[in-house]
Amino acid sequence: MKYAIVLFIVFSGLLISCDKTSSSCDEDKVCYTAKPDSLYIELQLSNSPSDEPVQVNFYIGNSDDGELYYSFETNNTTEYFLMPVNQKYSAEAVYQYADITTIAVDGDRLEADYFMNCDQKCYKWDDLVFDLKLKD
Amino acid sequence: MQEYLFQIRSKFIIVLIICLSFSKLSNAQGVYTISPFASNYFDPHFGIQAESYFNLNDFYVGFGIGLEDTGFDYTASFNVGFRPYFKKVLIEKGENLFYQYHEKTFLISIDLEKRFYFLEYNGQNRIGIYTGGKFGYFFGNYRGVSENFTKKFLIAPGAGLSWEFKNARMNLGYLLLNGSEELTPHMIQFKLNLFFNKNDD
Numbered sequence: 001m002k003y004a005i006v007l008f009i010v011f012s013g014l015l016i017s018c019d020k021t022s023s024s025c026d027e028d029k030v031c032y033t034a035k036p037d038s039l040y041i042e043l044q045l046s047n048s049p050s051d052e053p054v055q056v057n058f059y060i061g062n063s064d065d066g067e068l069y070y071s072f073e074t075n076n077t078t079e080y081f082l083m084p085v086n087q088k089y090s091a092e093a094v095y096q097y098a099d100i101t102t103i104a105v106d107g108d109r110l111e112a113d114y115f116m117n118c119d120q121k122c123y124k125w126d127d128l129v130f131d132l133k134l135k136d
Numbered sequence: 137m138q139e140y141l142f143q144i145r146s147k148f149i150i151v152l153i154i155c156l157s158f159s160k161l162s163n164a165q166g167v168y169t170i171s172p173f174a175s176n177y178f179d180p181h182f183g184i185q186a187e188s189y190f191n192l193n194d195f196y197v198g199f200g201i202g203l204e205d206t207g208f209d210y211t212a213s214f215n216v217g218f219r220p221y222f223k224k225v226l227i228e229k230g231e232n233l234f235y236q237y238h239e240k241t242f243l244i245s246i247d248l249e250k251r252f253y254f255l256e257y258n259g260q261n262r263i264g265i266y267t268g269g270k271f272g273y274f275f276g277n278y279r280g281v282s283e284n285f286t287k288k289f290l291i292a293p294g295a296g297l298s299w300e301f302k303n304a305r306m307n308l309g310y311l312l313l314n315g316s317e318e319l320t321p322h323m324i325q326f327k328l329n330l331f332f333n334k335n336d337d
Contacts, residue, residue, distance in 0.1 A: 062282045088279035102226070104236040107280025130280075133238060135224040 012121045031122035035111050040127040041089060043079040046104075049097035052076065056093050056132075063105050064092040080127075085112045093132035106130040141249075170265060172252035179207030181331035186293045187217070189311045189323040194221065196313075196323075200247060204331045208307040211329065215270065217243040225318050227285055236277040241286060241315055245272025249307075266298040266307050274315050290314055294325050304330040 014099045026056040048054045053073040058081060066088075070081070083089060090107025110128050162291035181206035189196045197220055202213025222238035229235050249268030256262045269291055275295010311325040 018282075059280075062280060064281045064283055092280075100232045100234070102234045102236055104282045105278075106238055131238070135226070 005124075011124050026117060027117075029116050029117050029122070031120055032125060033120055033122065035114075035121075035123050036085060036125055038084050039110055039112065039125065041081045041091075041110060042127040042129045043081070043091055043093070043132055044084060044129060045077050045093050045132050046095065047077060048075065049095055049134075053092050053097055054095055056091060059090045059092075059107070060089055061090065062107060063092050068089060069130065077078070078103055083110055084109050089128075091130050091132060095134060104132040104134060106132055140283055167257040168215055168318045169254055170256045170262070170313070172187045172254045177203060177207040180205050181333050182211070183329050183331045184269070185212065185213060185215070185329040187215075187325065187326040187327035189313060190219070191320055191323045192318075194223070194319050194323070195221075196241075196243070198243070202247070204329065206331065209253065210248070211237040211249040211251075211268075215245050215272070217270075222279060225316060227318075236317075237281065237285070239316070240277045241274065242277070243270065243272050243274045243292075243313075243315065244289075245292075247271075251300070253298070253300065260302045262298075262300045264298050264300075265295065266309065267293075267295040270311075270313075271292040276316075278324075286316060296325065303329075303331055 033106075043056065043058075045054055045056070053075045056071070056079060057063070057068060058070045060069050061067055064074050069089075086109075088107065089107045090105065093104045095102045095104065107130065108128060112123050113126075114123045116122070163244055181204040183202060185198075185200045185202075187198045187200070187234045189198070196217045198215050198217030200213040200215035202211060204211050211326050219239075219241045222240050224236055224238045226234045227235050234285075245254055247268065247270050249266055253262035253264030255264065272289070274286065274288055274290050276284060278285065290313075292311055292313045294309055294311035296307055299306045305325040305328070307325065307329075309325050311323045312321050314321045
């Protein structure tokens with residue numbers, strides 16, 4: 001029984017600490033109350049292992065069954081897309097080295113996340129990052 | 137010849153010191169040797185467990201509930217384990233064509249474990265070895281694709297040391313988890329079990 005009580009207290013504490021609506025208040029904290037319609041997606045790329053630029057394919061939805069939105073070649077290690085929120089996106093980076101082709105894939109849902117401060121919804125305007133860098 | 141005799145004598149002295157130390161410990165702290173095959177009664181309890189299995193390249197956490205029998209010293213439980221982060225993996229999809237994905241994996245399993253205790257102290261605390269396995273379904277989740285490339289039934293055997301207290305047990309040992317093909321299957325397993333309805337007497 002005493003274990004059950006301890007577990008109950010621990011899990012209750014975890015639940016309370018994870019609650020977005022918990023009413024902490026910091027007047028000095030920057031709070032964007034306007035909900036963003038669009039946010040940036042940052043594509044992080046590796047340097048091309050060959051002289052050829054890296055081909056990037058950007059999709060609305062998943063890369064295997066979504067809609068190809070834009071395809072381009074680049075030598076940059078970061079690229080940005082400003083896209084509407086509440087939608088899933090994905091991207092591929094095609095690296096060529098000798099006869100070997102490696103296609104790095106990443107994707108996620110772009111959402112306007114928020115936290116509560118002084119009983120106000122404060123929206124985060126952070127970029128969504130797709131890590132298309134080759135693993136070491 | 138003299139060097140050989142010296143080596144033999146050194147090894148004998150080391151073994152003697154270990155035996156004497158163990159004997160001394162047994163007498164001084166109430167540590168007794170027990171037969172690991174003497175358990176012959178049913179003593180069931182409800183139990184929960186938390187565990188981690190890991191190596192230098194991979195890390196899993198898991199939770200389970202099930203039956204703990206501290207009489208025959210076995211456990212049967214339902215467990216869910218998962219890699220709590222996305223890891224980059226390479227999957228070969230053709231000749232000289234590789235895809236790099238961000239992979240999170242899960243293992244839903246029935247775990248069976250049998251323990252053999254050979255030391256006892258303070259009446260209810262025991263030290264021994266365990267052996268057992270996970271029998272379950274292993275599958276993955278990948279960012280940016282709808283397809284699931286890793287899904288299979290597997291058996292993951294394991295063995296190691298077990299240290300049991302009155303209402304808890306710690307296991308530390310080896311687990312062979314043939315999950316992701318790219319990663320090494322040799323893992324260290326650490327498990328903590330709690331039993332809830334064990335009598336105080």
